Amino acid sequence: MTASEIRALFAVASRPEVVSLAGGMPNLAALPLDALSVEVADLVAREGQVALQYGSAQGVPALREQICEVMRLEGVNADPNDVVVTVGSQMALDLVTRIYCDPGDVVLAEGPSYVGALGSFAAYQARVVHVAMDADGLIPEALRDALRTLGAQGITPKFLYTIPNFHNPAGVTLAVERRSEVLEICAEYGVAVIEDNPYGLLGFSGRVYPALRSMDPGVVYLGSFSKTFASGLRVGWALVPPAVRDRLVLAAESATLCPPSFNQMLVSRYLEGHDWRSQIKTFTEVYRDRRDALLSALETYLPEGCSWNVPDGGFYVWLTVPEGVDTKAMLPRAVTARVAYASGTGFYADGLGSRQLRLSYCYPTPERITEGVRRLAAVLEAELDVMRTFGSPVRSASPPPAVGRGPQTPSPDTA
Amino acid sequence: MTASEIRALFAVASRPEVVSLAGGMPNLAALPLDALSVEVADLVAREGQVALQYGSAQGVPALREQICEVMRLEGVNADPNDVVVTVGSQMALDLVTRIYCDPGDVVLAEGPSYVGALGSFAAYQARVVHVAMDADGLIPEALRDALRTLGAQGITPKFLYTIPNFHNPAGVTLAVERRSEVLEICAEYGVAVIEDNPYGLLGFSGRVYPALRSMDPGVVYLGSFSKTFASGLRVGWALVPPAVRDRLVLAAESATLCPPSFNQMLVSRYLEGHDWRSQIKTFTEVYRDRRDALLSALETYLPEGCSWNVPDGGFYVWLTVPEGVDTKAMLPRAVTARVAYASGTGFYADGLGSRQLRLSYCYPTPERITEGVRRLAAVLEAELDVMRTFGSPVRSASPPPAVGRGPQTPSPDTA
Numbered sequence: 001m002t003a004s005e006i007r008a009l010f011a012v013a014s015r016p017e018v019v020s021l022a023g024g025m026p027n028l029a030a031l032p033l034d035a036l037s038v039e040v041a042d043l044v045a046r047e048g049q050v051a052l053q054y055g056s057a058q059g060v061p062a063l064r065e066q067i068c069e070v071m072r073l074e075g076v077n078a079d080p081n082d083v084v085v086t087v088g089s090q091m092a093l094d095l096v097t098r099i100y101c102d103p104g105d106v107v108l109a110e111g112p113s114y115v116g117a118l119g120s121f122a123a124y125q126a127r128v129v130h131v132a133m134d135a136d137g138l139i140p141e142a143l144r145d146a147l148r149t150l151g152a153q154g155i156t157p158k159f160l161y162t163i164p165n166f167h168n169p170a171g172v173t174l175a176v177e178r179r180s181e182v183l184e185i186c187a188e189y190g191v192a193v194i195e196d197n198p199y200g201l202l203g204f205s206g207r208v209y210p211a212l213r214s215m216d217p218g219v220v221y222l223g224s225f226s227k228t229f230a231s232g233l234r235v236g237w238a239l240v241p242p243a244v245r246d247r248l249v250l251a252a253e254s255a256t257l258c259p260p261s262f263n264q265m266l267v268s269r270y271l272e273g274h275d276w277r278s279q280i281k282t283f284t285e286v287y288r289d290r291r292d293a294l295l296s297a298l299e300t301y302l303p304e305g306c307s308w309n310v311p312d313g314g315f316y317v318w319l320t321v322p323e324g325v326d327t328k329a330m331l332p333r334a335v336t337a338r339v340a341y342a343s344g345t346g347f348y349a350d351g352l353g354s355r356q357l358r359l360s361y362c363y364p365t366p367e368r369i370t371e372g373v374r375r376l377a378a379v380l381e382a383e384l385d386v387m388r389t390f391g392s393p394v395r396s397a398s399p400p401p402a403v404g405r406g407p408q409t410p411s412p413d414t415a
Numbered sequence: 416m417t418a419s420e421i422r423a424l425f426a427v428a429s430r431p432e433v434v435s436l437a438g439g440m441p442n443l444a445a446l447p448l449d450a451l452s453v454e455v456a457d458l459v460a461r462e463g464q465v466a467l468q469y470g471s472a473q474g475v476p477a478l479r480e481q482i483c484e485v486m487r488l489e490g491v492n493a494d495p496n497d498v499v500v501t502v503g504s505q506m507a508l509d510l511v512t513r514i515y516c517d518p519g520d521v522v523l524a525e526g527p528s529y530v531g532a533l534g535s536f537a538a539y540q541a542r543v544v545h546v547a548m549d550a551d552g553l554i555p556e557a558l559r560d561a562l563r564t565l566g567a568q569g570i571t572p573k574f575l576y577t578i579p580n581f582h583n584p585a586g587v588t589l590a591v592e593r594r595s596e597v598l599e600i601c602a603e604y605g606v607a608v609i610e611d612n613p614y615g616l617l618g619f620s621g622r623v624y625p626a627l628r629s630m631d632p633g634v635v636y637l638g639s640f641s642k643t644f645a646s647g648l649r650v651g652w653a654l655v656p657p658a659v660r661d662r663l664v665l666a667a668e669s670a671t672l673c674p675p676s677f678n679q680m681l682v683s684r685y686l687e688g689h690d691w692r693s694q695i696k697t698f699t700e701v702y703r704d705r706r707d708a709l710l711s712a713l714e715t716y717l718p719e720g721c722s723w724n725v726p727d728g729g730f731y732v733w734l735t736v737p738e739g740v741d742t743k744a745m746l747p748r749a750v751t752a753r754v755a756y757a758s759g760t761g762f763y764a765d766g767l768g769s770r771q772l773r774l775s776y777c778y779p780t781p782e783r784i785t786e787g788v789r790r791l792a793a794v795l796e797a798e799l800d801v802m803r804t805f806g807s808p809v810r811s812a813s814p815p816p817a818v819g820r821g822p823q824t825p826s827p828d829t830a
Contacts, residue, residue, distance in 0.1 A: 041456035230467035
């Protein structure tokens with residue numbers, strides 16, 4: 001199971017001697033813990049009777065208003081009544097899938113896509129059809145082709161699930177000029193759009209892209225404080241059209257009764273009393289440094305035949321390795337060499353991705369990242385050595401791989 | 416929808432002039448907020464990097480060990496590896512239903528049963544068959560009859576869902592001598608048992624009943640800190656047989672990735688550093704006083720033809736009103752008279768319960784409880800007046816109701 005793979009990787013990542021480039025854990029070193037400590041103490045002392053009590057299934061009203069302020073940065077004009085607070089945006093994703101899908105239904109998602117989304121789709125027995133990306137994100141023509149092909153079979157997908165900004169795992173961003181086109185295509189075919197946007201404010205240039213939801217109020221928007229504040233609080237949200245809202249609240253009530261009041265009130269106080277925009281800027285500087293360390297190490301150490309994207313934000317580099325190397329089969333050897341990554345097949349519902357892997361630069365220090373890539377390069381060299389010795393696809397008569405060495409735009413079939 | 420009924424009641428309950436006997440909100444007035452404030456400040460300052468970070472999908476290991484200690488009070492001998500921490504026990508209930516049930520499957524539950532359980536069963540399109548209770552809880556013969564009847568139709572229910580201690584909403588407790596019999600019957604018919612036990616430590620006599628799980632390691636046990644510590648933290652758990660554990664962890668991961676580390680670590684510190692047993696004793700004293708106030712007011716104010724149980728623990732009294740009164744139809748008039756309750760139909764999946772209602776004595780002060788019952792009695796008198804004036808089932812030729820005035824053991828068909 002792909003989810004258990006990720007879990008196993010997390011377990012390995014906890015060993016101190018392994019450099020984990022596998023997990024998507026945000027880097028919290030920059031958080032002002034002393035100030036937060038004072039804030040949370042005051043919350044319990046003054047508002048403990050409310051914070052420690054059940055709340056509404058939809059979430060704390062004050063926080064829902066603040067969430068609308070956060071989304072305004074991306075051009076979204078929302079009513080707090082249409083926001084449902086969830087236990088991380090994973091819960092929003094899971095419940096939206098529950099609402100939209102019956103077993104056997106088809107959903108569209110970029111290929112590759114977020115492993116947690118694929119897990120929820122599988123849990124509800126929805127079938128995933130992947131749509132290709134390139135360096136500018138989801139390819140509108142590929143989307144149209146997929147809809148046309150499905151349409152010919154009498155199938156209308158229940159929704160398009162897309163991560164437009166700093167994609168997990170591909171690291172690419174949907175070009176602004178493509179955004180309205182993607183929405184128009186989905187509207188034409190009567191397909192709902194689920195916009196998952198945990199990384200939108202984590203652009204390295206400071207640029208904030210307009211949300212799909214800012215262009216179409218019918219879009220379901222999923223947001224999270226896991227990457228912009230603290231993942232361990234598990235506070236995310238969905239902004240949904242009014243017609244979906246009541247069903248989502250009912251589903252949320254069935255799932256957890258209500259999200260924790262305590263966590264919501266702490267996030268609300270943080271947004272109210274702290275300079276959260278400047279904190280996000282600090283986070284992006286931390287991540288940019290780490291991205292730079294990763295890219296520089298990839299350039300320095302990786303063998304010929306590897307290619308990768310250059311992310312402008314977020315947490316991830318998507319790496320294509322030389323033909324003949326299977327990243328899933330290689331993983332145990334990599335872990336033995338004290339470096340972990342997420343192998344590519346977990347990000348596809350259809351078995352692709354064996355030549356890809358995801359590297360997360362968010363958590364380790366730049367020095368550890370460099371060391372991790374050095375180890376990964378040695379593992380790759382060893383794989384290639386074995387292949388050269390015993391014969392391999394690289395040495396075979398097949399055409400040379402399309403990729404060379406160094407940063408490249410991802411090709412449609414791999415990113 | 417029954418869940419929205421409850422939600423509407425919560426909204427009404429928030430108006431200060433209404434005495435709400437509707438919600439099941441625990442009374443947190445007795446919590447040591449100052450000590451908790453210091454504890455949580457220290458947690459963030461010293462362990463913030465872990466507490467604010469993603470954790471494992473199964474839950475914090477130290478807390479899982481402490482959960483086993485808590486369950487030991489009820490005779491349960493458990494391995495922390497078989498404990499899955501969830502966002503309240505509601506999430507455990509929801510996921511266990513997801514794992515066990517396909518649409519159309521049958522589950523057994525006491526009639527009446529917990530509204531949140533019925534909501535989850537409905538969400539997964541499971542069909543509920545109710546099993547009658549009396550003053551000693553679930554009636555083994557009724558369970559056997561239900562299984563026999565279903566068996567004749569070729570149906571094996573996926574599980575029996577039961578709340579053995581201080582039942583919500585019926586207020587009764589499964590007699591110890593019935594417990595092994597219930598387990599034997601389920602084993603005989605190959606039916607799993609889900610034991611939901613949020614109130615087990617809240618007995619007014621201090622007596623702790625042996626959990627069903629203590630008698631049979633195959634039982635799925637659901638527990639919660641919502642009633643023994645703080646509901647707003649949303650920390651519950653499931654103890655499951657090893658064969659179910661991996662599926663439950665996978666489902667939990669799909670649902671929320673992981674429960675909030677922060678909340679789990681706070682509960683863990685509370686269990687470690689505070690006298691939680693004595694705190695539970697304080698809670699039971701608070702609740703016993705309120706139960707006494709409620710029972711005394713019911714005796715004093717309610718008209719002829721009402722009956723109710725005398726709970727030995729937990730939060731609830733289940734009230735049967737005179738024949739001809741519909742508690743759901745009466746609710747708007749009660750709210751206008753500034754008292755709220757939960758009408759009985761929400762606790763049945765099959766339309767029963769129109770002559771019953773649930774009164775929660777957990778949250779209001781004894782004075783408010785008394786005033787609430789005084790108002791409820793006036794509303795009931797007015798209903799009876801209207802019925803006497805315009806003719807009613809009470810005055811009809813039908814046999815007199817089986818219930819009189821005062822505390823009674825619930826009859827099998829109503830509790």
